[in-house]
Amino acid sequence: MTPAQEDKLMRKADRIFGVIGLGLSLWFYLESRKFHYMTDFTPGPGFMPFWVGVILAVLSGFLLYDTFRREPGKEDGMKILPKRHALYRVGFIFLMLFGVLITMPLLGFPLTICLFVAAILLSLERYSLPKSIGYGIAYAAVIWLIFEYFMQMGFPKGFLGI
Amino acid sequence: MEIFEGLMGGFATCLTPYNVWMALLGCLLGTMIGILPGLGPSATMAILLPITFGMDATPAMIMMCAVYYGAMYGGSTTSILVNVPGESSSVITAIEGHQLARKGKAGTALGLSAIGSFTAGILGTIGLVAAAVPLAEFSLQFGPAEFFSLIVMGMLTIIFVGGKSIPKSLMSAMIGFGLGCVGTDIVEGKDRFTYGIAELLDGIDFVVLVMGTFGIAEVLVSAEEFMKVEPIKVKFRELFPSLGEILQCKWAILRGTLIGFIVGVLPGAGPTIASFVTYGVEKSLTKTPEKFGNGALEGLAGPESSNNAAVSGAMVPMFALGIPGSGATAVLLGALILYGLKPGPMLFVENADFVWAVMASMFLGNVILIIMNLPMVPLFASLLRISYALIYPAILLICIIGSYAINSGLFDVGLMMMFGVAGYFMKRADIPPAPMLLALLLGPMLERALYQALNLSHGSMLVFVTRPISATLLVISLVMSIAVGTKAIKKARSMVQDEQN
Numbered sequence: 001m002t003p004a005q006e007d008k009l010m011r012k013a014d015r016i017f018g019v020i021g022l023g024l025s026l027w028f029y030l031e032s033r034k035f036h037y038m039t040d041f042t043p044g045p046g047f048m049p050f051w052v053g054v055i056l057a058v059l060s061g062f063l064l065y066d067t068f069r070r071e072p073g074k075e076d077g078m079k080i081l082p083k084r085h086a087l088y089r090v091g092f093i094f095l096m097l098f099g100v101l102i103t104m105p106l107l108g109f110p111l112t113i114c115l116f117v118a119a120i121l122l123s124l125e126r127y128s129l130p131k132s133i134g135y136g137i138a139y140a141a142v143i144w145l146i147f148e149y150f151m152q153m154g155f156p157k158g159f160l161g162i
Numbered sequence: 163m164e165i166f167e168g169l170m171g172g173f174a175t176c177l178t179p180y181n182v183w184m185a186l187l188g189c190l191l192g193t194m195i196g197i198l199p200g201l202g203p204s205a206t207m208a209i210l211l212p213i214t215f216g217m218d219a220t221p222a223m224i225m226m227c228a229v230y231y232g233a234m235y236g237g238s239t240t241s242i243l244v245n246v247p248g249e250s251s252s253v254i255t256a257i258e259g260h261q262l263a264r265k266g267k268a269g270t271a272l273g274l275s276a277i278g279s280f281t282a283g284i285l286g287t288i289g290l291v292a293a294a295v296p297l298a299e300f301s302l303q304f305g306p307a308e309f310f311s312l313i314v315m316g317m318l319t320i321i322f323v324g325g326k327s328i329p330k331s332l333m334s335a336m337i338g339f340g341l342g343c344v345g346t347d348i349v350e351g352k353d354r355f356t357y358g359i360a361e362l363l364d365g366i367d368f369v370v371l372v373m374g375t376f377g378i379a380e381v382l383v384s385a386e387e388f389m390k391v392e393p394i395k396v397k398f399r400e401l402f403p404s405l406g407e408i409l410q411c412k413w414a415i416l417r418g419t420l421i422g423f424i425v426g427v428l429p430g431a432g433p434t435i436a437s438f439v440t441y442g443v444e445k446s447l448t449k450t451p452e453k454f455g456n457g458a459l460e461g462l463a464g465p466e467s468s469n470n471a472a473v474s475g476a477m478v479p480m481f482a483l484g485i486p487g488s489g490a491t492a493v494l495l496g497a498l499i500l501y502g503l504k505p506g507p508m509l510f511v512e513n514a515d516f517v518w519a520v521m522a523s524m525f526l527g528n529v530i531l532i533i534m535n536l537p538m539v540p541l542f543a544s545l546l547r548i549s550y551a552l553i554y555p556a557i558l559l560i561c562i563i564g565s566y567a568i569n570s571g572l573f574d575v576g577l578m579m580m581f582g583v584a585g586y587f588m589k590r591a592d593i594p595p596a597p598m599l600l601a602l603l604l605g606p607m608l609e610r611a612l613y614q615a616l617n618l619s620h621g622s623m624l625v626f627v628t629r630p631i632s633a634t635l636l637v638i639s640l641v642m643s644i645a646v647g648t649k650a651i652k653k654a655r656s657m658v659q660d661e662q663n
Contacts (some may be wrong), residue, residue: 013219013591021333028340029356035347045347045354048339048605056336064331066372081588086386090586093385093558097378097579100562101572124385125551132433139556144277146561151216154570 008027013066018067021060059108089124096120102118114140165295166593172518176526185523188225189530191412192232197240197542198553201380204489204596206233208376209557211369211497212564219501224523226497230490231527234433234470235535236542243268243394243543251433251472254465256440261457263394272460273403274411275466282467283528286474289423290481291521292596294510297482301507309506311635316485318639319428321597322646330593337653338587338610341366347611354496361573368496369562370565370574371602372582375595376489377561382586385554391399393545402536407459412445414464422468425650426475432488433469433476439594440468463492474524481517482507485604489596500601518568594611 016022025130028049082090096116104112118136121127146154174179191213195206210229214222234663241252242259255275262271304312321331344355345365356362416438425436444464445454454461475486478495484505486492498505510517521607535542565578585595619625626632 017330017333017593024337024340028343035352035354036350039349042349042610042616043617045350045352048341048609049354052336052340052343056333056340059336059531062329063333071232081528082386090382090386093382094579094583097558097582098564098576101576101579104572104631110597116559121551122554125549127551135552139559143559153563153567157574 014067018060019065021056021063025053025055025060026056028056035158067103092124093120104158106158108160108162109155110140110162111142111158111160113143165291168514168518169291169522171515171525172520172522175220175515175519176224176523181224181519182526183522184217184221184225185228186530186534188228189232189527189534191522192229193236193239193531193535193542194232194545195229197551198236198557199240199244199246199384199546201233201384202237202252202490203230204372204375204493205251205380205495206230206499207238207490208369208372209560209564211372211493211500212567214497214501215564215567217501219498219503220519223494223497223516223520224527224552226494227520228527228530230473231470231524231531232275233278235276238279238538238540239272239535240546242271242275244546251437251469254437255462255469257455258465259463261455262459262462264458267457268394270407270459271457271462272539273536274407274463274533276539277403277408278361278411278415278463278467278499279470280291280528280532281415282422282471282543283417285416285529286423286471286527287513287521287524287528288402289471290474290477290524293427293478294482294521300511301483302511304507304631305629306611306618307629307632308635309640310608310615311610311632312483312485313611313624314477314606315602315635315639315642316487317589317597317604317608318642320600322399322642327592328646328650331527331590331597333526334588334595335591335597335601337449338598341371341598342602342605342609345375347548347662349511349613359573360430361569361571363572366576366577366602366630367568368599368603369500369568370578371581372493372496372599373437373561373564374563374578375585375599376493377564378578378582379560379585379589379595380512381554381557381583382563383589384550397644405440406617411459411463413552414440414460415467417443418464418467419471421547422471425468426472427454428475428487432468432490436467436475437465439556440464454528467605480505481509481521484509484607486600492596492600496599496603530554591648 032053034048035046035049037046037050038044050086085133096119100116103115107115114133114136116136117139118132121135122129122132148155176185191210193612195201195209202210207226207229209228215224217225237247237249237252238255238259241247241256242263245256245260246309247253247256255282259271259275262268315318317335321335322328330587342365344362346363347354352418353363374421420438421443422436424431425439426432439463444460445451448460450458475491476491479485480491480495484495484507486495495505499647503509503516504626560583562575565574566572568574588595616623616627625632626636
């Protein structure tokens with residue numbers, strides 16, 4: 001990818017963030033209207049969200065304006081979306097993390113950990129199935145021993161009772 | 163005398179077997195996690211914070227400070243052997259240190275780095291003890307108006323000095339202030355942004371945000387690629403630089419320490435700027451500038467000392483004023499709140515034993531680190547040979563466990579994951595997460611100070627400009643804003659002229 005193309009992507013990233021910022025500012029502003037802006041002497045609950053919304057709107061506007069004004073190739077870093085294979089890896093980890101959230105109350109803590117580790121090693125890191133499951137069991141055992149057995153932290157239990 | 167007595171009391175507390183063990187464990191874990199490529203001290207502390215849950219405040223804070231120093235040491239090792247700096251403050255170490263390592267002087271680079279860090283750590287802690295106490299005593303005069311102005315100045319400095327892009331840093335801070343609004347408001351006791359979710363009534367937990375934006379996000383960035391590192395091998399007998407090499411660097415180490423400490427005290431400046439300033443100074447003073455960039459001993463020792471001294475410097479405003487000067491000290495400040503302590507000048511009055519014990523433990527931590535690091539560097543370096551594929555799932559699991567442990571509920575885990583996703587894209591878009599973190603901590607403090615100041619003055623805004631300390635702080639903020647604004651306008655004008663030409 002040429003620097004000009006990268007710059008185009010970075011400016012696109014800034015534009016996306018600018019739009020998100022504008023959305024957030026609108027949200028803060030609308031929420032602030034549900035509360036008093038001032039009380040007798042002091043700022044009310046709506047004061048802070050109001051100013052957060054206003055300042056965020058100004059900054060987002062500036063960022064958006066800057067993406068149109070900016071000369072290509074300056075002040076740019078990474079682009080917001082990684083390359084396809086990296087996006088796949090990160091996306092898969094995201095999914096697995098949210099999978100942990102959903103499966104933990106059903107399967108319990110140790111089993112969820114075992115599956116999480118095994119799925120990552122098997123799918124992303126190309127470990128063999130026995131190795132992936134082996135590491136999954138080892139991780140689950142060590143973490144269960146440290147946090148549940150020794151530190152007495154209570155984690156959700158699943159249908160197996162563990 | 164008062165300082166000496168306080169420090170002696172601190173040593174008596176921190177040298178109990180349990181606290182020494184906590185310092186040792188903190189140094190060990192900090193070094194082991196900090197050595198992992200791509201993980202800086204802030205992320206290391208965020209990941210290890212849950213280990214201290216349930217501990218008393220003093221051993222917990224001793225451990226967290228040891229983790230901080232350990233992570234700095236660990237980061238230097240990775241920078242030198244693998245050329246992957248965990249945080250921007252290690253960039254210079256990576257440039258000069260890795261060049262030395264490639265020339266077969268990895269041991270010398272690691273040894274000099276450890277000696278420089280140790281010297282800076284000890285001298286910096288002396289500076290911290292000497293500066294924090296008078297500053298805390300002075301700040302006892304502060305009322306709500308002064309605290310409001312101080313927080314404004316602190317936030318502006320962090321935004322103006324810390325980030326690459328001021329608008330992006332400001333936006334990050336504003337989002338942090340917005341997140342700080344979540345929960346029960348202090349004025350009327352109304353629920354803001356909670357949408358009937360009981361878990362949000364107490365606000366967004368700092369640990370959830372820090373583990374998401376620093377822990378999960380940094381791991382995700384590192385996990386984007388199949389990471390295969392091949393560290394340069396180092397042997398035990400090579401680890402001690404010659405006396406001549408140490409003497410060659412002695413002034414660089416002392417200059418680095420002084421610059422690092424002074425820069426570190428300024429809110430927002432921190433270890434990164436300290437190391438770059440020191441590198442510039444060393445390059446301008448040397449008779450052999452051509453060696454810089456190709457493995458100059460002074461170019462490594464000076465900045466490495468500087469970034470460690472800046473750590474102690476950054477703790478001065480954190481302990482004395484309750485204002486964190488960097489992302490890493492924000493994590494420490496958040497930890498303080500988590501342990502049930504109230505940061506600020508009253509900390510020295512109400513929890514003097516705690517403060518002295520923590521300060522004394524920093525001397526202990528530095529001694530442990532030099533003893534542990536010099537002989538054990540080959541062992542730590544061998545950690546770099548463990549496949550990252552096996553390490554990052556464990557880090558993610560620790561983050562999940564840590565956020566679960568806050569309230570023994572999955573809500574915080576989900577929230578942390580959302581912040582992890584947001585933090586990842588913020589990193590990709592070059593938006594620094596540190597201002598957001600600081601604003602989450604300082605936002606409620608700012609709102610409370612504003613409320614109290616205006617309540618006391620019956621709504622008169624003049625309270626901020628009629629009180630001398632508050633007025634001075636606001637004038638500094640204004641001057642800083644004008645200077646930064648003028649610079650930005652000049653830059654924009656020159657860019658327009660360039661385009662026209």
